[in-house]
Amino acid sequence: MPALLLEGLARHFGEREALSDVSLSLAEGQTLVVFGPNGAGKSTLLRVLATLLRPHEGHVRVLGSALPQEAWAVRGRIGLLGHEPLLYRQLSARENLRFHARLHGVGEARVEELLEAVAMAGRASEPVRTLSRGMVQRVAVARAVLHDPELLLLDEPYANLDPAAVELVRPLIGAACGHTRVICSHDPSGGLAEADMVLGLRDGRVSLVAGAGDVESDAIAELYR
Amino acid sequence: MSARAEAPALGERAEQPARTPVRPPGLAATVNALLRKELLVELRTLESVPGMSLFAVTTFVVFHFALNRNSVEGDLAAGILWVTLLFAAILGVNRLFVADAEEGGFDGFLLAPVDRSAMFLAKALALLAYLAVLELVAVPAFALLLLGPSLGQSLPGLLAVLALGDLGVAVIGTLVAALAVRTRARDLLGALLALPLLVPVVIGGARATAPLFSLTHATGPPGRWLLTLGLYDLVFGLIAFALFDFLLED
Numbered sequence: 001m002p003a004l005l006l007e008g009l010a011r012h013f014g015e016r017e018a019l020s021d022v023s024l025s026l027a028e029g030q031t032l033v034v035f036g037p038n039g040a041g042k043s044t045l046l047r048v049l050a051t052l053l054r055p056h057e058g059h060v061r062v063l064g065s066a067l068p069q070e071a072w073a074v075r076g077r078i079g080l081l082g083h084e085p086l087l088y089r090q091l092s093a094r095e096n097l098r099f100h101a102r103l104h105g106v107g108e109a110r111v112e113e114l115l116e117a118v119a120m121a122g123r124a125s126e127p128v129r130t131l132s133r134g135m136v137q138r139v140a141v142a143r144a145v146l147h148d149p150e151l152l153l154l155d156e157p158y159a160n161l162d163p164a165a166v167e168l169v170r171p172l173i174g175a176a177c178g179h180t181r182v183i184c185s186h187d188p189s190g191g192l193a194e195a196d197m198v199l200g201l202r203d204g205r206v207s208l209v210a211g212a213g214d215v216e217s218d219a220i221a222e223l224y225r
Numbered sequence: 226m227s228a229r230a231e232a233p234a235l236g237e238r239a240e241q242p243a244r245t246p247v248r249p250p251g252l253a254a255t256v257n258a259l260l261r262k263e264l265l266v267e268l269r270t271l272e273s274v275p276g277m278s279l280f281a282v283t284t285f286v287v288f289h290f291a292l293n294r295n296s297v298e299g300d301l302a303a304g305i306l307w308v309t310l311l312f313a314a315i316l317g318v319n320r321l322f323v324a325d326a327e328e329g330g331f332d333g334f335l336l337a338p339v340d341r342s343a344m345f346l347a348k349a350l351a352l353l354a355y356l357a358v359l360e361l362v363a364v365p366a367f368a369l370l371l372l373g374p375s376l377g378q379s380l381p382g383l384l385a386v387l388a389l390g391d392l393g394v395a396v397i398g399t400l401v402a403a404l405a406v407r408t409r410a411r412d413l414l415g416a417l418l419a420l421p422l423l424v425p426v427v428i429g430g431a432r433a434t435a436p437l438f439s440l441t442h443a444t445g446p447p448g449r450w451l452l453t454l455g456l457y458d459l460v461f462g463l464i465a466f467a468l469f470d471f472l473l474e475d
Contacts, residue, residue, distance in 0.1 A: 052332055054475045076249060076338030086329035086336075088262070090269040095262075102258035103337035105250045127269070143333075 001064050003028040003151060003180040004049065008058035011044055018044040019204045022058070026197055031181040033191040033212070035220050036201035042184040043082065045201070046153045049182060050080045063151055076104055079149030081157050081173065085140035089129035093120050093139040096128060097146060104147035114142035119168055133160040141169045145177070152181045158190075188220035249338040252346075259334075259347030264354065266324055273317045274358050281313040281363035285370045296373030303434035306367055307390070307427045310356075311420075313363065317355045318398035319415045321348055322406035335473060345399055345469040353395040360387055372438065379437035382445040386437075389454040390430040396458060397422045400465040403472045422461075429454040 004026040011019040019041045026032045034042045047053040049062055051071040059066065065073040080086075087096045097111040115121040118138040128136060137160045144152065157173055158166050170176060175194060185191035192198065198215045200208030200223045207223055208215065250258070267273055288305050289295075297305060325331050334344060364383070368376050376383065398419060405415035433450035 050332075050336060052335055052475065072338070075336060078336060080332070080336055082329075082332075084329040084332070086333040088266055088324060088328050088330060090266050090324075091262070095265065099258060099262045100333060100337070102250060103255065103334065103339055105248050105254075105338075 001028075002026055002061075003030070003063055004032070004182070005061040006058065007060075009045075009048065009055050009060055010057035011041075011048055011053060011055055017204050019048070019201075022199075022201075022206055024197070024199060024206075024209050026180065026182070028180055029178060030196040031175065031183060031194050032197045032199055033195035034182065034184045034199045034201060035186070035188070035191060035208075035223055036184075037224050039203075040201040040223075041204040042201055043155055044204075046080065046082065046155055046182060046184060049151075050078055050153050051075060052080075074151075076147060077150045078153060079144040079147070079151070079179075080153045081140055081144040082153075082155045085128075085136050086143060087128045087136065087139060090127055092125045092127055093131070093135075093142075094124040096139065097142055100143050100146055106147050110146060111142075114146060114172075117168070117172060118142050119165075134162060134165055137161055138165055138169060141172055145172045150179055152177065152179050154181060155184045156186065157183065186224075188217040192217060192220070252340050252343055255337075255339040255343035256346045256350070259343055260350050263347060263351040267351070267355070270324075272323075273320045274355050276320075277313040277316050277355065277359045278362040280316055281309050281359060282366045282370075284309045284312070285363075285367050289370050294371075297371050297438075298373040299439045300431070300435045302372055302438040303431040305371065306364075306434065306438075307431045309367075310360070310363060310390075310430075311394070311423055311427050313359055314352075314356060314394045314398060314423075315416050315419055317352060317359075318394075318402045318419055319405075319412050321352060321399065321402040323411075326406045331473065341470045341473050342466060344473070345403070345466060348402070349395045349399040349465075352398050353391055356391040356394060360391075374438055374440055382437050383434060385451065386430055386433045386446050386454070389433075389451060389458060390426050392458045393426040393429075393454060393461065394423060396462045396465050397426070400461070400468065400472075403469060425457055426454065429457065 002025045004024070007023050009019055009022040010017065022045065034045060036042050044053065048055050048060065051067060051074060054068045063074050063077055094111065094115065097114065098108060101108060101111050115124045118141055120135060120138055120142070123131065123135060128139065141157065152173055154173055161169065183191065183194060192212055192215065195212035198208060198210055198212050199206065200220065202223055208219060401415055401419040401422065405411040405418060408414050429450050433446040433454065437446060
């Protein structure tokens with residue numbers, strides 16, 4: 001059974017169609033990279049897959065469960081790293097991670113393990129509002145993988161990270177993690193290197209869907225023209 | 226886990242790691258986690274309780290001068306206390322979900338495999354705690370600035386009435402705050418929705434409190450008003466519990 005199966009997915013906000021007739025299938029353990037200019041519907045797609053938005057048309061199956069009817073069955077099996085870090089600014093990194101760990105039934109040892117992994121153990125007691133964007137992104141990565149999710153939904157996951165930090169989080173959210181991933185990216189070469197499958201969106205519609213081996217960087221660049 | 230563990234080169238597929246089975250937390254554990262977070266955020270920001278308390282004390286000072294009286298008793302005293310507590314509570318209601326809405330707390334919670342009613346219970350308990358602290362400040366200030374009869378004998382009865390009133394404010398306030406927080410005019414909408422729904426609580430609270438503030442010192446609050454408050458709390462508690470999940474849905 002595929003990890004993701006979309007058939008004619010549509011989602012609108014009032015009159016505006018954010019996604020229209022999106023269809024694809026992604027096998028377990030594979031990586032789908034979604035390209036498209038700002039406003040193309042990438043983040044909306046991630047939020048639908050994360051069960052945070054209802055699909056308005058079409059059929060969506062995530063990890064074998066139909067959305068939105070069986071959304072309860074996939075919550076806790078998805079890790080979302082979006083534009084917002086989903087961290088309380090007044091709480092420290094450790095307090096935030098402990099809070100999310102309790103919501104997911106994960107032990108506190110995992111929190112310390114991840115703080116070490118993203119090299120934030122030394123600043124873990126400081127309020128998130130005092131951390132740099134890159135540090136916040138590292139904590140957000142730790143939050144997204146805290147419960148060892150089967151499906152990772154990553155919206156420009158390396159934004160705000162310097163090269164050293166990118167290497168730091170790669171074992172957690174890169175190909176090495178081995179989980180099924182959906183990544184939104186604006187980086188054609190970097191994105192293609194991570195992809196098994198490529199989806200190109202433009203104005204909420206599918207412009208390109210193909211295996212990564214069949215797609216050239218030029219085709220991705222064309223989406224942005 | 227090492228941060229720089231040997232990662233395969235880009236594009237190279239790693240073995241699928243064995244997933245540790247995780248048991249989702251139960252309702253009590255989720256409420257506990259949410260409540261701890263809620264109180265921690267309030268302790269750090271001091272955005273709700275100090276504002277509510279200061280508002281109440283300031284209002285009593287205003288009443289003190291506006292009425293041009295050194296003391297009030299009976300119906301008037303009960304009315305002043307309950308109306309002041311109501312408006313102070315609205316300040317807390319308006320702030321109840323702001324951090325969650327602005328900092329992604331809703332999404333973080335919705336992604337977790339937990340009962341969504343836990344958020345209602347945790348928020349209502351947090352609001353109840355804020356109201357208790359508010360009253361720890363406001364009631365002595367009221368007794369000092371305005372109340373004629375001493376509180377001594379009537380204190381147990383007053384505490385019972387306040388507890389029932391607070392429960393109603395917490396339940397209705399949480400429901401209304403969850404409704405209003407996703408709108409642009411949340412501060413206005415929160416107050417506009419909460420005030421009519423809380424009028425029965427104020428009426429019940431004031432009627433039950435008035436005999437306690439009379440110069441003749443009633444022994445306790447009238448039972449029928451306590452019962453009215455209790456029933457109102459129960460009905461709205463059930464309605465809010467049933468509706469809350471839908472308010473969090475997209």
